[in-house]
Structure formats: C-alpha cells, structure tokens
C-alpha cells in the first residue's frame with residue numbers, strides 16, 4: 001500500500017481524526033478517574049454529609065452520584081459537589097449555613113431514596129441520625145450570652161434558606177426571611193432545633209439575664225442552629241462526623 005504524503009488533505013484529515021479520538025479517550029478516562037481519586041488519595045475536604053452517611057471512605061466508594069437523595073429533599077439541603085469544589089465530584093454534601101437539613105421530610109427521605117446503602121437504611125428516625133455535633137464556636141459573640149434579644153429576619157432579606165415552621169404549616173417549609181422574629185433574649189438556635197433536648201440555653205449570671213447555648217447528647221448535627229444563628233459569622237458550627245464524647249461539645 002502506498003504511503004500518503006504528509007501534506008495531502010487525506011493525511012491531514014486522518015491525523016485530525018486520530019488526535020480527536022485520542023483527546024476524547026483521555027478526557028473520558030480522566031473524568032472517570034477523577035471520580036475515584038478521592039478514594040485513592042483521600043483529597044476530599046471534610047464536609048457535612050447527608051443523614052445516615054456511612055463512614056467516609058466507604059461512603060465515597062459506594063455512592064454512585066445518582067442524586068436520588070438530592071431529588072427527594074424538600075428544602076434542597078443536599079448538593080452534589082462540583083468540579084471546582086476540590087475532589088469528590090458529584091458526592092453529596094450539605095452546606096448547613098446556606099441550607100440545613102431541617103427534617104421537614106419527616107422520615108429521612110434521603111436515606112430511603114438511596115439505592116446503594118451509602119446512606120444507612122437501618123436509620124429510620126431523625127433522632128437516630130448522627131451527621132456530626134454542634135459546637136458553640138464563639139460564645140462571647142452569642143446574643144444570649146450578652147443578654148441581647150433579636151428582632152427582624154434571622155439571616156437578612158437576601159437569605160435563600162428554607163425552614164419548616166410547624167406552627168405555620170408542618171408540610172411546607174417557607175423562606176426564613178418570611179418569618180421575622182421579635183425576641184427579648186435570642187434563643188433562635190434552641191427554638192428552631194428539630195430535635196428534642198439537643199440544645200438548651202443555660203443561665204450564666206445570677207439574675208438569668210444572660211444565657212449560653214449548651215449542646216446535649218441528643219444533637220444529631222443537622223445544622224439548623226448553624227443556619228439560623230443571626231450573628232455573622234455564625235456562633236454555632238457543626239463538626240462533621242464528630243460523635244458525642246469525642247472532646248468537648
């Protein structure tokens with residue numbers, strides 16, 4: 001068979017096809033590997049995972065990034081990590097300050113929807129969830145600790161977050177900005193916590209005018225307290241995957 005000259009149109013077209021094919025192959029291979037790199041290299045930054053997430057290495061390995069948990073969440077708390085959010089592309093996480101899990105689905109719907117068991121199916125009640133543990137990160141900035149109240153929209157007029165207010169409509173979460181407060185002493189973290197006895201305000205002076213939030217063992221790490229705190233930056237943060245008894249809360 002005769003060899004085509006390098007400058008011939010057929011040779012150039014064939015070369016372009018070859019380079020396109022190689023480029024496509026490398027791209028597909030790279031994208032596939034990127035999904036598994038976190039498992040190999042443990043490059044994934046610490047994140048709050050959806051309720052019921054099994055241990056991090058197993059979670060990263062077993063989650064197929066199908067987005068079923070994202071679809072069923074009534075407050076759209078669960079997001080899929082994007083390519084610009086470090087490694088772990090497509091892995092579900094929750095940014096509690098932006099939108100916490102408020103359990104307004106009533107029955108941990110994300111766990112029920114997960115087809116792989118990456119969200120542990122043996123957990124059926126919100127009280128059994130352990131996403132992490134709330135921590136009072138800056139007690140001196142807390143309004144209650146200073147004896148101050150709070151009036152207005154907890155996170156301002158531009159905040160997009162939703163919350164279920166059972167006294168308004170237990171089935172429909174509404175924007176936090178549509179539910180202003182007028183409190184003599186701020187207790188938003190306690191008032192809006194969806195878990196009984198997870199957080200309380202305890203007096204820190206003899207008159208009881210100043211109080212401090214205290215995290216209790218029932219805390220499931222849902223992040224509602226982090227989301228609703230009106231102080232910027234938030235006084236309460238969630239330590240993801242931390243369990244009660246691992247250091248001080």
Ligand code: SF4
Pocket residue numbers: 050051072073074075076077078101102103104105106107108109110111
């Ligand atoms: S438990 Fe319900 S509200 Fe919380 S993340 Fe899952 S689906 Fe959303």
Ligand code: SF4
Pocket residue numbers: 141142143144145186187188189190213228229230231235236
């Ligand atoms: S919501 Fe924030 S400022 Fe208010 S009591 Fe709780 S931690 Fe303090």
Ligand code: SF4
Pocket residue numbers: 133134189192193194195198199215218219220221222223224225226238
């Ligand atoms: S204190 Fe309540 S609102 Fe805050 S993370 Fe724990 S369970 Fe959720």
